[in-house]
Amino acid sequence: MTDGRTILTITAHSAQALLAAAAEAADKAGVPMCIAVSDVGGNLVGFLRMDGAPLLSIDIATNKAYTAVGFGMPTHSWHDFIKDDAPLALGIVHTPRLVTFGGGYPIRSEGAVIGGIGISGGHYHQDMEVATAALTKLGYPVD
Template identity: 50%
Template sequence: MSHSVEQRIISAEAANAAVLAAVAKAGELGLRINAAVTDSAGVLTAFLRMPGAFLHSVDIAIDKAYTAAGFGFSTAQWAGFLRGDEALRLGMPVRPRNVVFGGGLPIREGGALIGGIGVSGGSAEQDEECARAGLAALGLGA
């Protein structure tokens, strides 16, 4: 009887490619962002900060990736989950490192959760667009 399970995680090369693609998209949009990728356990794997990106967005980008990897869904989806559930609405936004607005996406390959990508520096919609560019660079969708 085994006492362990296999876990798939994003490679360093893929994580690096994803943050590079997110930053390239931000450049096209005229934004300055921070981009982060975590593995499936939420541990930081790659990070890139554009010159002039907001300082506080460093932690927000990392936490968006952490949240998306930890829950396995887009951080933008929290708005729908929080609507109509007062306890959840009051509790989840104040949990340390949990981000409940857009810009964080899970990274899935063949249905397996292998990480999360988080972008911060633009609007929630712009951040998500940059994060999707990171997934697209890997041939993956959200």
């Protein structure tokens, strides 16, 4: 009897490819950004702070990746999830590392969440565009 299970997770090689694809999209948008990729456990696998990206965006990007993998849903989905639920909206925002605005997406492969990507540096709509461009370029589904 085996008491373990096999868990898919993103590789360092794939994380680096996502960083490059996101940086390319951010360059095209003309916005320097911080880009974070986490594994299935929420651990940072890859990170890039583009020249000129805001310092505060370092933590925001890593927390977006963490939030996306931790709940298996994009960070922008949180707003609709909590907006009409006052107790949840007031309480959940005190959860460390939770980000409730756009720019974080789960990374999926073979139907499983294998990691998360978080982008910060522009308006959250720009962050979302860069993240989806990177995921799409590498063939990952976008939620």
